[in-house]
Amino acid sequence: MNKSITLILGPWMISLCLLTGAGSAIAAPVPEPVIVALGDSLSAGYELAESDAFPNQLKAALGKLGLGAQLRNAAVSGDTTTGGLSRLDWAIDGNVDLVILELGANDALRGLDPKGTESNLDMMITKIKARGIKVLLAGMYAPPNMGREYADAFNPIYARLAARHQIPLYPFFLDGVAAQPGLRLADGMHPNPAGVKVIAERIAPFVIKALAAK
Numbered sequence: 305m306n307k308s309i310t311l312i313l314g315p316w317m318i319s320l321c322l323l324t325g326a327g328s329a330i331a332a333p334v335p336e337p338v339i340v341a342l343g344d345s346l347s348a349g350y351e352l353a354e355s356d357a358f359p360n361q362l363k364a365a366l367g368k369l370g371l372g373a374q375l376r377n378a379a380v381s382g383d384t385t386t387g388g389l390s391r392l393d394w395a396i397d398g399n400v401d402l403v404i405l406e407l408g409a410n411d412a413l414r415g416l417d418p419k420g421t422e423s424n425l426d427m428m429i430t431k432i433k434a435r436g437i438k439v440l441l442a443g444m445y446a447p448p449n450m451g452r453e454y455a456d457a458f459n460p461i462y463a464r465l466a467a468r469h470q471i472p473l474y475p476f477f478l479d480g481v482a483a484q485p486g487l488r489l490a491d492g493m494h495p496n497p498a499g500v501k502v503i504a505e506r507i508a509p510f511v512i513k514a515l516a517a518k
Contacts, residue, residue, distance in 0.1 A: 343406030347379035361504035385424035406442035
């Protein structure tokens with residue numbers, strides 16, 4: 305008589321079919337989830353080795369939590385939300401389970417209209433979800449030199465979009481890094497390898513929850 309045992313590893317499962325008699329155990333692993341990082345230089349790994357960039361470090365962080373995953377780097381340094389929207393269709397290619405949407409920092413640095421930023425992100429989320437792909441939205445804050453008025457218009461964008469689309473939000477992509485000189489490159493803006501590691505380890509539990517969400 306055949307028996308099936310399902311082992312649950314986080315949100316992912318491995319099924320084992322146990323055969324009696326002359327049969328043998330056959331493992332049928334569920335394919336690893338495919339995750340795409342769609343962002344700017346913060347995700348792309350500006351001035352870093354590929355192994356130190358966010359996608360690879362996130363893969364390692366997820367592995368420590370027991371989840372194997374395929375990570376794809378679809379981030380482009382200098383990209384704005386307008387650029388991300390224009391390349392969305394070909395940047396997310398093939399079967400994808402989750403998109404980590406990390407865009408908007410360059411919009412704020414350039415002082416672009418927050419209404420346009422929100423509209424672009426809104427359209428990206430809508431298009432990604434229409435393909436049956438889950439979205440984890442990574443938030444960003446306007447730099448202090450842009451002034452209080454601009455920050456008040458820009459900063460609430462991400463929480464508002466997450467609520468509107470009922471998707472998970474990681475409130476601030478640079479959490480734990482932005483105010484730490486030892487975790488940033490000499491330009492004071494981009495994370496160094498140690499900084500990326502902090503980002504990856506902090507966002508990893510959010511990624512797992514996003515994958516498990518219905």
